[in-house]
Amino acid sequence: xxHLDIAGxxxxxxxxxxxxxxxxTVGRGDIIGLIGPSGSGKSTILRVLMGLLPxxxxxxxxxxxxxxxxxxxxxxxxxxRIAIVFQQYNLFQNMTVLxxxxxxxxxxxxxxxxxxEAEARALLAKVGLGDKLARYPDELSGGQQQRVAIARALAxxxxxxxxxxxxxxxxxxxxxxxxxxxRVLAREGMTMxxxxxxxxxxxxxxxxxxxxxxxxxxxxxSPAQIFDAPQHQRTRDFVSKILRH
Amino acid sequence: MLSQIIEEWPRFATYYxxxxxxxAALTTLALSALGCVVGSLLGLALAVTRLTHGPALLPLRxxxxxxxxxxxxxxxxxxxxLCFFAFQATGADVPLxxxxxxxxxxxxxxxxxxxxRGGLNAVHRNQWEAAAAMNFSLTETIRYVALPQxxxxxxxxxxxxxxxxxxDTALAxxxxxxxxxxxxxxxxxxxxxxxxxxxxxxxVYFAISxxxxxxxxxxxxxxxxxxxxxx
Amino acid sequence: xxxxxxYGQIWPYLPRLFDGAWIALQIAVLAFCGGLAIxxxxxxxxxFGPRWLARIVSIYVVFFTNTxxxxxxxxxxxxxxxxGVLLSSFAAVLIGMTLNAGAYLTExxxxxFESRRVSEMEAAEVLxxxxxxxxxYVILPHMARVLFPPLSNHFIIMxxxxxxxxxxxxxxxxxxxxxxxxxxxxxxxxxxVTAVFYVALTLAASVLLAAIGRYAFRARTGLI
Numbered sequence: 001x002x003h004l005d006i007a008g009x010x011x012x013x014x015x016x017x018x019x020x021x022x023x024x025t026v027g028r029g030d031i032i033g034l035i036g037p038s039g040s041g042k043s044t045i046l047r048v049l050m051g052l053l054p055x056x057x058x059x060x061x062x063x064x065x066x067x068x069x070x071x072x073x074x075x076x077x078x079x080x081r082i083a084i085v086f087q088q089y090n091l092f093q094n095m096t097v098l099x100x101x102x103x104x105x106x107x108x109x110x111x112x113x114x115x116x117e118a119e120a121r122a123l124l125a126k127v128g129l130g131d132k133l134a135r136y137p138d139e140l141s142g143g144q145q146q147r148v149a150i151a152r153a154l155a156x157x158x159x160x161x162x163x164x165x166x167x168x169x170x171x172x173x174x175x176x177x178x179x180x181x182x183r184v185l186a187r188e189g190m191t192m193x194x195x196x197x198x199x200x201x202x203x204x205x206x207x208x209x210x211x212x213x214x215x216x217x218x219x220x221x222s223p224a225q226i227f228d229a230p231q232h233q234r235t236r237d238f239v240s241k242i243l244r245h
Numbered sequence: 246m247l248s249q250i251i252e253e254w255p256r257f258a259t260y261y262x263x264x265x266x267x268x269a270a271l272t273t274l275a276l277s278a279l280g281c282v283v284g285s286l287l288g289l290a291l292a293v294t295r296l297t298h299g300p301a302l303l304p305l306r307x308x309x310x311x312x313x314x315x316x317x318x319x320x321x322x323x324x325x326x327l328c329f330f331a332f333q334a335t336g337a338d339v340p341l342x343x344x345x346x347x348x349x350x351x352x353x354x355x356x357x358x359x360x361x362r363g364g365l366n367a368v369h370r371n372q373w374e375a376a377a378a379m380n381f382s383l384t385e386t387i388r389y390v391a392l393p394q395x396x397x398x399x400x401x402x403x404x405x406x407x408x409x410x411x412x413d414t415a416l417a418x419x420x421x422x423x424x425x426x427x428x429x430x431x432x433x434x435x436x437x438x439x440x441x442x443x444x445x446x447x448x449v450y451f452a453i454s455x456x457x458x459x460x461x462x463x464x465x466x467x468x469x470x471x472x473x474x475x476x
Numbered sequence: 477x478x479x480x481x482x483y484g485q486i487w488p489y490l491p492r493l494f495d496g497a498w499i500a501l502q503i504a505v506l507a508f509c510g511g512l513a514i515x516x517x518x519x520x521x522x523x524f525g526p527r528w529l530a531r532i533v534s535i536y537v538v539f540f541t542n543t544x545x546x547x548x549x550x551x552x553x554x555x556x557x558x559x560g561v562l563l564s565s566f567a568a569v570l571i572g573m574t575l576n577a578g579a580y581l582t583e584x585x586x587x588x589f590e591s592r593r594v595s596e597m598e599a600a601e602v603l604x605x606x607x608x609x610x611x612x613y614v615i616l617p618h619m620a621r622v623l624f625p626p627l628s629n630h631f632i633i634m635x636x637x638x639x640x641x642x643x644x645x646x647x648x649x650x651x652x653x654x655x656x657x658x659x660x661x662x663x664x665x666x667x668x669v670t671a672v673f674y675v676a677l678t679l680a681a682s683v684l685l686a687a688i689g690r691y692a693f694r695a696r697t698g699l700i
Contacts, residue, residue: 050378086375090374092375092389104381108379109380318674319636320636321636322639323639326653326663415546426550429547438558443547446547447543454542458542
C-alpha cells in the first residue's frame, strides 16, 4: 500500500501547461528528492498537492482514498495530514516565533493551548531556536526563519512533509543549519517530499530521486541510479552540468 | 464688518448660545464618528465579500461591487435625500439624526470598504498561502494574519475619512439635523449678521478638524515606521 | 409601507435632469480649472517662493481644507452682501468651490513638485540638457504622470460636490431634482434617478480621464 499516490496529474497556469501526466508514489517513510532545472514543475507539484493551484487532471490518492481538490472538506482533511515549508519561509509577520508555531494547532485544530505550547517549545529547541521564542520573524536571519517554518510545519504533526526549495533563498553560510535540521527529521523516519537544488544533500538523504523537465517526470530511481548511471539524455545533461560545478 | 461684529458680540456670546453651539459640535462629531465606526464594519464586510472565491458567492460579490460603486459615485446630498424619503416612506418615526447617520454609514462603508480591501491586498501573497496550507479559512486568515498586518495601512486613511465627514455632515443641516451648520443658520435667522454666525461656525469646524487632521498625519507617520508593531 | 414606486410620472421631467447634469459639469470644470490655476500658483509659492508668502498660502490651504465647503459658500453668499459685494447664487457657489479646490489642489500639486527625481535631473544635466530643456523633457512629463491620477480623482470628487449648489437654488442636477420633487412629490423615484445620473456622469468622466491618462501621460490610472 502506498501512502500517497499521484497518477496522471496535470496543471496549468492560465493556458500554459506546467505539469503533464505526473506519476509519483510515496511510501511511508520515503524521502523523495525532486530535482530538475528551474521551471521544470518540481515546486508546482507541491503547490498542486497542497491545493494552492488547482489540478486540471489526474488523481491524487492518500491511503488509497481519492482526494478531490475542488472539495473544500476533502482539501481540509488533506491539509490536516500534509504540511509544507516554503522557499520564502512565509512566516506570519505579525506573530512571534512561538505564536507562529502555535497558531494553527490552537486556533484551527482547537487543541489545548498549554499542551501545544509545550510541544512548540520542544520543537523550537530541537531546531536550535529555544531562545528566540519571543522574537518576530524580521528579527531573525533567513536560516533561523526557515527553521521556525519547519517547526511550524512539524507542530501540525503531519504524516508527510513537503519542503519547497527551503534553502534557495538563504545566504550560502546559512544553508547548512537548515539542512542539518532536515537530516534530523530524515533520521527519525519522517516521510518527506523534498524539492531542492542541493544535489549532494539529496543524494545523501533521499531514498528515491525523481528527475523532472518541462513539467514531466523524466526518470525515477535510487540516488545512485540517477546520479551515477542516468538512463535518459536529459538527466545525463543535467547531472553532468551539476557535477561540473 | 468688524465694527458690526464687535457691536453684536456681547449679545452673541451668551451662555445659552455657547451651549447651543457646543451641543451642535458634539452632534457633528457624533454623526461622523458613529457613521465611520459602523461604516468600517460594513466596509470590512464588503471587503471580505469581495475576497471570496467560487461561483456560489458570485451574486454577493456583485452586490458588494455594486454597493461600493454606487455610494462612491452619488453625492452626499442625494444619498441623504434618498435615505430621508426612504425612511419617510416606511412610515417609521425615525429621528433625523439617525437618517443622517445612516447616510454617513452607507457612504463611509463604500469608501472604507475600498481602503480595507487595499490594505488586505497589500498583505503579501505568501502569508495567504501559508495560512491556506495550514487550513485557515478565509475569515480565519483575515482575523489572525491579514488584518493584524494591514491595520496600520488601513487606519490612517480611515481616520482621514472620519475627519472628512466632520465637514461633509454640514449637509445634514438640509434635513434639519441640529448640527453646527444648522446652528449657524439658526443664529443668522435670529438676527445676527451672517459674517458673525457663519464665521463663528467656520472657526468651530476648524477647531475640531485641524487638530484631528494633524493627529491623523502624525498617526500615519508613526504607523508607517517599520519598527512599529501591532501586537 | 404604503409607498409605491411610480417611475412613469417622472419620465416627462427627464430632459430637465439632462440640463441639470450639463450645468453640474460646467460648474465642476470651471471650478476645477480655476482651482488648478490657484493650486499651481500656491504650490509654486510653497516650494520656491519667499517664506512669508508661503506662510500665507499655508494659512489659506489649512483653513479651506479644515472647514466645510457648504459653510464657506454660506459665508460668501450671506456675509459678503453686508460688505457691499452682492453675488448671485451661481457666482457664490463657483467662487466657493474654486477657492476650495485651490486649497486641495495646492496640496496635490506640491506633492508633484516634490516628486522631482534628482537622479533623472542629474542624468539630464550630464547629457547636456539646458535648464529649459530639463523642464520641458524631464520635469514636466514626470510631473504630469505623477499628478494626473490624483488630479483626476479630485475632479470626480468635485463633480459630486457640485450637488451642494442645489442648497443655494442653482438648477444643476440636484437642484433640478429638488424642483421636480416639489412638483411631483415622487421623491424616491426622482432622487434615485438623479443618483443614477451621477453614477453615469462620474463613470463617464472616470473612463475618459483614465483613457487620457494612459495615452497622454502613461499615467497608471485605474478607474477612479
